[in-house]
Amino acid sequence: xxxxxxxxxxxxxxxxxxxxxxxxxxxxxxxxxxxxxxxxxxxxxxxxxxxxxxxxxxxxxxxxxxxxxxxxxxxxxxxxxxxxxxxxxxxxxxxxxxxxxxxxxx
Amino acid sequence: xxxxxxxxxxxxxxxxxxxxxxxxxxxxxxxxxxxxxxxxxxxxxxxxxxxxxxxxxxxxxxxxxxxxxxxxxxxxxxxxxxxxxxxxxxxxxxxxxxxxxxxxxxxxxxxxxxxxxxxxx
Numbered sequence: 001x002x003x004x005x006x007x008x009x010x011x012x013x014x015x016x017x018x019x020x021x022x023x024x025x026x027x028x029x030x031x032x033x034x035x036x037x038x039x040x041x042x043x044x045x046x047x048x049x050x051x052x053x054x055x056x057x058x059x060x061x062x063x064x065x066x067x068x069x070x071x072x073x074x075x076x077x078x079x080x081x082x083x084x085x086x087x088x089x090x091x092x093x094x095x096x097x098x099x100x101x102x103x104x105x106x
Numbered sequence: 107x108x109x110x111x112x113x114x115x116x117x118x119x120x121x122x123x124x125x126x127x128x129x130x131x132x133x134x135x136x137x138x139x140x141x142x143x144x145x146x147x148x149x150x151x152x153x154x155x156x157x158x159x160x161x162x163x164x165x166x167x168x169x170x171x172x173x174x175x176x177x178x179x180x181x182x183x184x185x186x187x188x189x190x191x192x193x194x195x196x197x198x199x200x201x202x203x204x205x206x207x208x209x210x211x212x213x214x215x216x217x218x219x220x221x222x223x224x225x226x227x
Contacts, residue, residue: 001169031211035153042202042220043153048213086153090212094166095143095155 004098022087108132110218128203
């Protein structure tokens with residue numbers, strides 16, 4: 001089965017840029033989606049199809065995807081951006097999530 | 107405005123069948139490209155994709171759980187049902203349903219609040 005690997009944790013200073021990676025075999029050939037989950041809440045889609053922001057998601061969220069690595073970039077990180085981030089793709093007819101990354105804003 | 111809400115038992119005994127219902131509004135499962143999926147999250151752990159049903163009744167399952175899951179839809183009641191027989195304590199998790207579209211690459215666009223299901227005798 002297809003595997004997606006994310007770092008367990010990422011730290012970023014307030015108003016600096018955070019980057020969260022998602023590694024998968026030839027992931028550049030797939031559509032990658034990113035979700036943000038705060039404690040006790042349902043996940044929220046922040047990026048879909050590599051680099052598209054749903055309505056209501058701030059411009060500081062962006063995404064890229066090439067070869068074996070997809071990256072979620074949060075420019076000017078805010079305290080409210082803390083939480084868990086998950087990447088997700090569609091592979092062989094079903095969905096797959098990465099293991100999640102805990103983002104801490106210092 | 108799209109909303110989804112999960113309902114079902116919050117406590118199930120081992121070996122029983124878990125049946126969860128997702129009731130949604132703001133979209134129709136008869137619209138081309140639309141889907142509703144199920145995802146679960148054991149306490150303190152990562153999200154796990156379970157199943158998704160499309161507007162045309164195409165059904166997709168996680169390969170690891172394919173033999174245990176059944177997803178069905180009732181377009182008149184705007185509901186999607188997930189069934190999982192023979193549950194085990196490892197199936198204890200918060201179960202979410204979510205709306206998707208093929209134009210969005212099958213991303214999970216809107217989520218329900220989730221329902222915590224405990225499997226225990």
